[in-house]
Amino acid sequence: MSEPRKEAEKAKYSPDALDRRIIAHLRADGRASLSKLADALDVARGTVQNRLDRLLETGTLLGFTARVREDYEMDAVHAVMMIEVVGKSTTQVIRKLRGLPEVHALHTTNGKWDLVANIRASGLAEFDRVLREVRMIDGVSNSETSLLLSSV
Template identity: 70%
Template sequence: MQRSSAKHIFDDHDRLLISLLRKDGRAPVSKLAEIMGVSRGTVQTRLDRLLESGALLGFTARVRDDYEADQIRAIMMIEVMGKNTSQVIRKMRGLPELTLMHTTSGKWDLIAEITVASLQEFDRVLREVRLIDGVMNSETSILLSSV
């Protein structure tokens, strides 16, 4: 599917649809239409448009914390030197253990979510990130549970 380069402007129906999909990405179109008070065709058309424009990237499964008890998850806050943010992001994208990355304002320039199977892997990933040219400082917190 080719994605449109035009940025999608969300209206109230789009925001409601996305909110419902975040709660249940497997909800049938008919159920979404019922909740939204619109026809199935309207929901399907909006879904298609959101996917085609790239505004909606896909659907995901959420797993309870106790099903992933053998995994270690952490948040790493990263300070980047000067104007090297794009270069640092490119290099960090090559690390499969970094499952999410965000640019931020404030003291930290980037926040990365790390998911690994062991403390040894965790230590290795921290070292790899800290060795990337342009990474000036970092602080990492292990996630204990989701509430």
């Protein structure tokens, strides 16, 4: 399939109720087996496999992750970074940001800032490196970062 056609398919795909139920189960248990998901959803194992393949292929489901206790990364640096993008380079900037493992979530927004990134780094030196990398991305014109000090 050609690249433009793949992109068009991704844009057209809209998850249905079963897809949303699969995603909800995976949010609760990202390691759930196909059989466990099929039993929980009362569908065939092959149906779950086909749906997962489509969710991954269309980019609806980006992958699977492990959840850890909040105190697991006691020395980790958590921050919120607001990012201003030049012109029509938002898609390119998003692609680059998604490639940084320290960017745990990325959101578009309105107002002065175009994007908001949730950043987690193992320490201040790594955090400093991530800030430099983000600011060096072509299309990033300005940013403002706030460290998250404690949860209340």
